[in-house]
Amino acid sequence: MPGIGEKAAAQLLAEQFGIEGQLRPLPSEWGGTFQVAAEQKYLLKIAPEHVPVARLDAEIACILFLNKRPGVTWIPQLIPPLRNVEATSRVRLYRWIDGVSLRNVTPHGPPLLRDIGQILGLLRTALAEFDHPGAHFDFTWAPHNWRWVPQAIHVFDTPERNEIAEWTSWLDNVDLNPADLPHGVNYGDANDDNIIVRRSDSGPQIAGLIDFGDLHVGPCINDLAICLTYIMMNKRDPIGAAVKVIEGYHAAHSLTDAEAASLLPLIMGRLLISVTKARQRAKKDPDNVYWQVSVRDAWALIRQLKKLNPYLITCHFRGACGFEPAPTGHAVRQWVKNNRAGLHPLLGFQLAEEPVTVFDWSTGSLGLGDFQDMADVAGSTRRVFTQMEEHGTRVGVGRYNEPRPVYTTAEYMLPGEDAALVRTVHIGLDLFMPAGTPLYAPLDGIVRTIVNNPGDKEYGPLLILEHQVDDLTFYTLYGHNSVETLSMWQAGDRVRKGDKIAEIGPYPENGNWVPHVHFQVMTDMLDFTDDFPGVVAPEHREVWLSICPDPNLMLGIQHPDLEYQEADPDNLLARRRRVLGPNLSTSYDRPLHIVRGWKTFLYDASGRPYLDTRNNIAHVGHEHPRLTRVARQQIALLNTNTRYLHEARLACAEALLQTLPGHLSCVYFVNSGSEANDLALRMAKAATEHHLVATLDGAYHGHTQATLDVSPYKFNGSGGNGCPASTVVLPAPDTWRVPDVSVTLRAAEALREVADGRAPVTLIHESLPSCAGQLVPPADFFQVLYAIVREAGGVCIADEVQTGLGRVGKAMWAFELYDVLPDIVTIGKPLGNGHPVAAVAVTEKVARAFDNGMEYFNSFGGNPVSCIIAREVLRIVHEDGLQRHALDAGERWMAALRHLQASHPAIGDVRGYGLFIGLEFSQPGTCRPAPDKAAYIVRRMLDHRILTSLDGPDENVMKLKPPMSITDAEINTFVDVLEKILGETMMQV
Ligand code: PMP
Numbered sequence: 001m002p003g004i005g006e007k008a009a010a011q012l013l014a015e016q017f018g019i020e021g022q023l024r025p026l027p028s029e030w031g032g033t034f035q036v037a038a039e040q041k042y043l044l045k046i047a048p049e050h051v052p053v054a055r056l057d058a059e060i061a062c063i064l065f066l067n068k069r070p071g072v073t074w075i076p077q078l079i080p081p082l083r084n085v086e087a088t089s090r091v092r093l094y095r096w097i098d099g100v101s102l103r104n105v106t107p108h109g110p111p112l113l114r115d116i117g118q119i120l121g122l123l124r125t126a127l128a129e130f131d132h133p134g135a136h137f138d139f140t141w142a143p144h145n146w147r148w149v150p151q152a153i154h155v156f157d158t159p160e161r162n163e164i165a166e167w168t169s170w171l172d173n174v175d176l177n178p179a180d181l182p183h184g185v186n187y188g189d190a191n192d193d194n195i196i197v198r199r200s201d202s203g204p205q206i207a208g209l210i211d212f213g214d215l216h217v218g219p220c221i222n223d224l225a226i227c228l229t230y231i232m233m234n235k236r237d238p239i240g241a242a243v244k245v246i247e248g249y250h251a252a253h254s255l256t257d258a259e260a261a262s263l264l265p266l267i268m269g270r271l272l273i274s275v276t277k278a279r280q281r282a283k284k285d286p287d288n289v290y291w292q293v294s295v296r297d298a299w300a301l302i303r304q305l306k307k308l309n310p311y312l313i314t315c316h317f318r319g320a321c322g323f324e325p326a327p328t329g330h331a332v333r334q335w336v337k338n339n340r341a342g343l344h345p346l347l348g349f350q351l352a353e354e355p356v357t358v359f360d361w362s363t364g365s366l367g368l369g370d371f372q373d374m375a376d377v378a379g380s381t382r383r384v385f386t387q388m389e390e391h392g393t394r395v396g397v398g399r400y401n402e403p404r405p406v407y408t409t410a411e412y413m414l415p416g417e418d419a420a421l422v423r424t425v426h427i428g429l430d431l432f433m434p435a436g437t438p439l440y441a442p443l444d445g446i447v448r449t450i451v452n453n454p455g456d457k458e459y460g461p462l463l464i465l466e467h468q469v470d471d472l473t474f475y476t477l478y479g480h481n482s483v484e485t486l487s488m489w490q491a492g493d494r495v496r497k498g499d500k501i502a503e504i505g506p507y508p509e510n511g512n513w514v515p516h517v518h519f520q521v522m523t524d525m526l527d528f529t530d531d532f533p534g535v536v537a538p539e540h541r542e543v544w545l546s547i548c549p550d551p552n553l554m555l556g557i558q559h560p561d562l563e564y565q566e567a568d569p570d571n572l573l574a575r576r577r578r579v580l581g582p583n584l585s586t587s588y589d590r591p592l593h594i595v596r597g598w599k600t601f602l603y604d605a606s607g608r609p610y611l612d613t614r615n616n617i618a619h620v621g622h623e624h625p626r627l628t629r630v631a632r633q634q635i636a637l638l639n640t641n642t643r644y645l646h647e648a649r650l651a652c653a654e655a656l657l658q659t660l661p662g663h664l665s666c667v668y669f670v671n672s673g674s675e676a677n678d679l680a681l682r683m684a685k686a687a688t689e690h691h692l693v694a695t696l697d698g699a700y701h702g703h704t705q706a707t708l709d710v711s712p713y714k715f716n717g718s719g720g721n722g723c724p725a726s727t728v729v730l731p732a733p734d735t736w737r738v739p740d741v742s743v744t745l746r747a748a749e750a751l752r753e754v755a756d757g758r759a760p761v762t763l764i765h766e767s768l769p770s771c772a773g774q775l776v777p778p779a780d781f782f783q784v785l786y787a788i789v790r791e792a793g794g795v796c797i798a799d800e801v802q803t804g805l806g807r808v809g810k811a812m813w814a815f816e817l818y819d820v821l822p823d824i825v826t827i828g829k830p831l832g833n834g835h836p837v838a839a840v841a842v843t844e845k846v847a848r849a850f851d852n853g854m855e856y857f858n859s860f861g862g863n864p865v866s867c868i869i870a871r872e873v874l875r876i877v878h879e880d881g882l883q884r885h886a887l888d889a890g891e892r893w894m895a896a897l898r899h900l901q902a903s904h905p906a907i908g909d910v911r912g913y914g915l916f917i918g919l920e921f922s923q924p925g926t927c928r929p930a931p932d933k934a935a936y937i938v939r940r941m942l943d944h945r946i947l948t949s950l951d952g953p954d955e956n957v958m959k960l961k962p963p964m965s966i967t968d969a970e971i972n973t974f975v976d977v978l979e980k981i982l983g984e985t986m987m988q989v
Contacts, residue, residue, distance in 0.1 A: 345442070449463065
């Protein structure tokens with residue numbers, strides 16, 4: 001049906017409001033909606049004839065009512081018509097709300113979703129005092145009115161008709177009577193076109209809700225259900241998104257138990273109404289695209305929901321309102337507590353008095369060893385049973401509610417909105433006993449499931465019993481049984497309390513685990529038949545702990561360590577603030593509590609893995625097992641100072657010198673990069689008998705006073721005291737902004753000025769300045785500077801703390817890229833892979849000058865543990881070909897980033913060597929830094945569990961310098977995620 005034309009609309013606008021302007025038709029259900037550009041912007045709505053005047057009157061009355069409510073700033077202002085005209089409610093003019101519709105905003109992050117919920121909650125509170133006869137009618141779009149859908153089902157062909165029928169019959173059987181829910185006026189149209197969002201410094205904000213044409217009286221929860229229907233579309237984790245909206249709503253306006261339970265049926269009702277209406281209209285008017293805008297997304301959501309369990313969804317929704325997620329959780333726990341004494345012991349003997357060994361297998365424990373150990377079931381079995389024997393216990397216990405690092409296969413991943421959710425939290429209780437140990441039914445039951453779940457890290461032979469007690473039903477699960485257990489039962493069999501029901505299986509038939517029974521209690525089967533989750537995502541912990549209560553309620557084991565308690569990051573932060581210096585910063589808005597590392601990943605206490613692309617200290621990969629082994633052995637044997645002879649120190653020094661040019665012949669071991677540079681500066685002073693040091697702008701060389709004095713990054717930064725008299729700052733080699741020739745020329749001029757005038761000068765430099773913004777100096781840069789220094793009798797210090805040990809790919813050391821021979825090389829971070837060991841390599845001449853009679857002694861520097869570790873790092877770099885890998889992987893990575901740059905102008909520059917890459921974000925088409933975009937990207941990368949960091953004078957350069965163990969697949973993940981983020985509308989400032 002065509003709406004009114006622009007000309008006629010303009011005439012009405014002029015007549016009734018005295019406003020003349022440009023009219024632009026907007027997409028709408030019936031036409032007649034225009035944007036008006038006059039002195040201000042307006043929205044003009046002219047209702048078609050078929051809309052009853054009473055509804056239009058209701059809309060106007062409602063807007064006028066809301067416009068008067070204090071604090072309601074997110075409703076469009078209605079413009080009154082001219083006083084002297086007879087206006088009709090068919091023509092309404094609103095002040096325009098600036099912003100974009102939610103449909104065009106990506107991503108829908110948790111704060112935005114909570115805000116949406118909160119606004120709807122506030123709206124409900126406001127509307128509680130409003131009523132109008134025009135809102136009382138049978139609104140066919142209202143979610144609770146889905147009952148007309150089955151009558152219209154003929155518009156669909158199969159298979160869609162079957163799908164609709166299946167859902168309507170599901171709705172028929174849901175325990176919901178909409179008439180019982182609190183009723184009132186609903187806004188009725190909180191879809192993603194009508195929620196207007198604007199940008200603010202703190203992220204996207206709700207600017208307003210528009211279009212009050214669907215006002216209707218019905219269950220007050222309709223507005224939330226309608227909104228959730230659209231919010232859940234196009235989401236990988238629709239329930240997670242809905243939960244955030246519900247949380248916001250509930251905080252503003254409390255939901256009742258019955259309302260929380262009604263949400264899913266009402267969402268489903270609205271979805272069925274939407275697709276049916278769309279089909280009806282498509283038949284009538286195939287060309288009208290407006291009516292079809294959401295139909296594909298609606299169908300996709302219907303099919304997504306089909307794969308989820310309604311009971312589980314409602315548990316999530318209840319949890320979002322602060323109710324116990326599982327409706328029967330409390331009752332089941334209570335029943336078990338009251339009846340524990342009458343249960344038959346699962347293992348045939350009471351566990352309440354039994355001494356047990358409780359295993360700590362949490363993410364931050366070595367109970368399971370490292371990831372290599374975890375793959376070794378025989379070894380793990382030996383360890384478990386040896387420990388039990390040592391403790392003199394016949395039973396071992398694995399904890400309920402414990403996040404564990406062991407669940408690593410794809411099977412344990414769930415779709416998340418950004419990063420996948422990883423299932424780590426164990427919601428059963430493990431009892432370790434030898435294979436063959438019989439298990440007995442704790443109470444009467446019916447065999448619900450008896451199947452083999454074969455495969456690595458599965459349940460193996462699985463038994464689930466259903467128990468009906470009083471008016472409650474609950475279930476008990478027994479996983480990892482012997483294959484013989486399978487022949488003991490058939491589904492439907494009755495089991496008597498005390499019957500032998502299963503026996504503990506040996507590996508590998510038990511799913512390839514250390515022999516144990518995984519015992520779990522469930523309040524609902526969630527439509528599972530042959531399986532049931534025993535491990536869940538930490539994000540869903542509260543919901544699942546309610547669905548699956550603590551099995552120890554049935555067992556009664558007494559042990560102080562049985563309850564897993566996860567450290568609260570807020571508490572850790574508070575303690576940290578109390579006892580550690582206030583200028584010790586943490587990364588990210590919400591600091592991470594990292595408890596484990598492996599290769600390119602760090603793991604937080606809940607077991608979530610983070611891809612680490614910023615840590616060049618963990619050079620050969622986090623927690624490399626070879627390093628752990630040599631460190632453990634050496635510290636058990638000897639760790640003392642350099643006043644005794646030791647093979648490890650010599651072997652390490654010799655190996656290090658072998659990687660350096662021959663003119664460097666002598667090594668001093670220290671404990672940090674700062675200490676290395678501090679010592680290097682002291683040596684340079686001894687060699688030149690002069691204090692003057694030249695450094696590059698933006699450089700950081702350490703935290704001691706001497707190194708701070710040559711670090712413009714610090715002395716010109718926040719809290720700095722400016723450049724000391726003994727330091728000369730040379731311009732940073734920013735070849736992206738300044739042509740190579742000028743870069744070299746300017747630095748040379750600045751150096752010559754001091755070298756020529758004030759004699760021997762020390763030059764300290766990184767060959768690829770890092771904190772200065774991952775810069776790549778021109779090819780002749782250091783040769784020119786070295787020549788000036790040498791001519792003046794000075795010395796050159798190459799700081800390889802960031803860049804050394806093969807990271808730059810083409811060379812072992814970054815200074816080699818520039819074909820220069822430093823007098824002193826300082827080596828830090830990567831040398832110990834996280835262990836504090838650093839070194840200074842010097843020429844014989846420098847060493848001699850330094851040896852002026854004063855002893856060089858360092859309590860820790862060069863101790864055998866440090867040297868053993870550094871020696872092993874050098875071996876691993878060599879044996880695993882990490883320098884070559886850095887070259888290849890880095891080139892591939894930079895090529896992929898440059899490819900992205902072609903379509904994303906926010907990437908100003910991609911530069912670097914090997915796995916030392918700078919990604920500079922700038923205003924499109926210019927060299928002007930874009931720190932806000934850079935910060936946005938870092939935040940969003942973290943949402944995808946990728947760790948990145950920024951540096952450079954404008955904090956707009958992403959420093960990519962991952963552990964050298966990074967794989968092609970991990971680099972691809974990084975690039976894919978970055979591409980996705982660059983495409984988000986919240987990026988397009
Ligand atoms: N030199 C450079 C180039 C560095 O980046 C750093 C540390 N970021 C240091 C020296 C100081 O090393 P450390 O933190 O081990 O003292």
